[in-house]
Amino acid sequence: MEAAITRDESDYDSSSSSLTVPDSSRSWMSNLSFGSRRSSVSLCSVETSLYSSHKPHKANQAAWEAMKRLKRAKGKVGLDHFRLLRRLGSGDIGNVYLCQIRNPMVGLPQCFYAMKVVDREALAIRKKLQRADMEKEILGMLDHPFVPTLYAEFEASHYSCLVMEYCPGGDLYVARQRQPGKRFSISSAKFYAAEILLALEYLHMMGIVYRDLKPENVLVREDGHIMLSDFDLSFKCDVVPKLLRQKPNTEDTENQTPSCATPLQPVLSCFSSSNRKKKGSRVTTITEQADSVGHGVGPELVAEPITAKSKSFVGTHEYLAPEVLSGQGHGSAVDWWTLGVFLYEMLYGTTPFKGENNEKTLINILKQPLTFPRIRVKSGKELEEMVKVEDLISKLLVKNPKKRMGSLKGSVEIKRHEFFKGVNWALIRSVRPPEVPSDVHKLKSSRAHIPKLSKEERDAPYQIPRHFDYF
Numbered sequence: 001m002e003a004a005i006t007r008d009e010s011d012y013d014s015s016s017s018s019l020t021v022p023d024s025s026r027s028w029m030s031n032l033s034f035g036s037r038r039s040s041v042s043l044c045s046v047e048t049s050l051y052s053s054h055k056p057h058k059a060n061q062a063a064w065e066a067m068k069r070l071k072r073a074k075g076k077v078g079l080d081h082f083r084l085l086r087r088l089g090s091g092d093i094g095n096v097y098l099c100q101i102r103n104p105m106v107g108l109p110q111c112f113y114a115m116k117v118v119d120r121e122a123l124a125i126r127k128k129l130q131r132a133d134m135e136k137e138i139l140g141m142l143d144h145p146f147v148p149t150l151y152a153e154f155e156a157s158h159y160s161c162l163v164m165e166y167c168p169g170g171d172l173y174v175a176r177q178r179q180p181g182k183r184f185s186i187s188s189a190k191f192y193a194a195e196i197l198l199a200l201e202y203l204h205m206m207g208i209v210y211r212d213l214k215p216e217n218v219l220v221r222e223d224g225h226i227m228l229s230d231f232d233l234s235f236k237c238d239v240v241p242k243l244l245r246q247k248p249n250t251e252d253t254e255n256q257t258p259s260c261a262t263p264l265q266p267v268l269s270c271f272s273s274s275n276r277k278k279k280g281s282r283v284t285t286i287t288e289q290a291d292s293v294g295h296g297v298g299p300e301l302v303a304e305p306i307t308a309k310s311k312s313f314v315g316t317h318e319y320l321a322p323e324v325l326s327g328q329g330h331g332s333a334v335d336w337w338t339l340g341v342f343l344y345e346m347l348y349g350t351t352p353f354k355g356e357n358n359e360k361t362l363i364n365i366l367k368q369p370l371t372f373p374r375i376r377v378k379s380g381k382e383l384e385e386m387v388k389v390e391d392l393i394s395k396l397l398v399k400n401p402k403k404r405m406g407s408l409k410g411s412v413e414i415k416r417h418e419f420f421k422g423v424n425w426a427l428i429r430s431v432r433p434p435e436v437p438s439d440v441h442k443l444k445s446s447r448a449h450i451p452k453l454s455k456e457e458r459d460a461p462y463q464i465p466r467h468f469d470y471f
């Protein structure tokens, strides 16, 4: 139960405290609550939207098809076209609602969407508008099975609305509470960590440093696979893919000295050509292609924004990397640190440097050596797996970012670790996940469980004045 802090010095333009709250009255959409769990806060910079209507990964999805048809029929999508069903959650910058298209498309199933609604005026007062704009810009660029699809975006009055893929399975923080001893099994933790690793790999290739990995931000989709959410703390940078030549059969990635070959020309792409030309999206390869070179002995493709630097103090206390705390500048290696903290929390039910209070947690992150609690294992096989995962976590939680696993060659180094041996990276999205949300069918067939908003709110939500209670 921890709130996060933010100080901002480089990629964002304001140094205002993240916990400053305007004294204001707003409508239903601003009815935000704070501090339900560990939350994260910061500010970020505005750039033009890269929203793309070309989403190859969603080509056969009914929700995407319905949205395309709606756009074709109406010309422009707006709030009037949606029926809001209930609030799914709220965070530091907005509320998220479950919604449906008002008039279902003939021949298509009625689909659910998640609509994130941000009060632009309120955020401007709190100097957090740029965070919302950054999130919108980043979401518009994404097209990957483990990150959200932005189906539509529009403004309504002073609200900004993002219509995204809906995840009915909740988040991994809640899922962890359901596990025996509030800990995931090693195989479940491996599955989730592997999918997150692929999502981070994709983001890094797109020049996006995520910065806010924590179980609360890993949502579970209808099919049980994961979706990273919440991109308002992310930052964008340029990244140029490189081919690293390496000696054959070099298993120990830490001791390799890569030599940089000529930067790879951006010729392979799973992204739209319009995106490719824009700042921050010069990376041009697909995950599977990176996989295939990552396991061979030939040159390795590396698309890691190694030189990207930010000095913003952002994230969630227990997940902050040492270099974020020291304020000397941080880059994509923060995501590999957070992957280590995430794996630790999944397996041990707590984070590795948690102190009695936030201040002590931060000191521990900087000074305390990593230790692992003893947990009972049921078999020799499990013990073996435990040894491997602890080795991986130790390599991810190296305090010096330059020596951290992944900092040099990105995800390929981590994917090759013994713990992930046997993971079929290219086909992981076809593997049966540890849990598949069981109530999805109930949710679909029984509308009685869903609506929580009054008719008045649903019909004209932004006109209803309500108390503004951020905290």
Ligand SMILES: Nc1ncnc2c1ncn2[C@@H]1O[C@H](COP(=O)(O)OP(=O)(O)OP(=O)(O)O)[C@@H](O)[C@H]1O
Residues within 6 Å of the ligand: 039, 040, 041, 088, 089, 090, 091, 092, 093, 094, 095, 096, 114, 116, 148, 164, 165, 166, 167, 168, 171, 216, 219, 229, 230, 231, 232
């Ligand atoms: N696509 C989705 N499907 C289902 N629920 C979602 C979805 N997106 C967000 N939520 C729910 O809404 C909550 C708030 O969303 P989100 O974290 O994006 O808001 P935020 O204001 O950016 O939060 P933060 O304070 O962490 O930055 C989430 O914790 C989650 O429970």
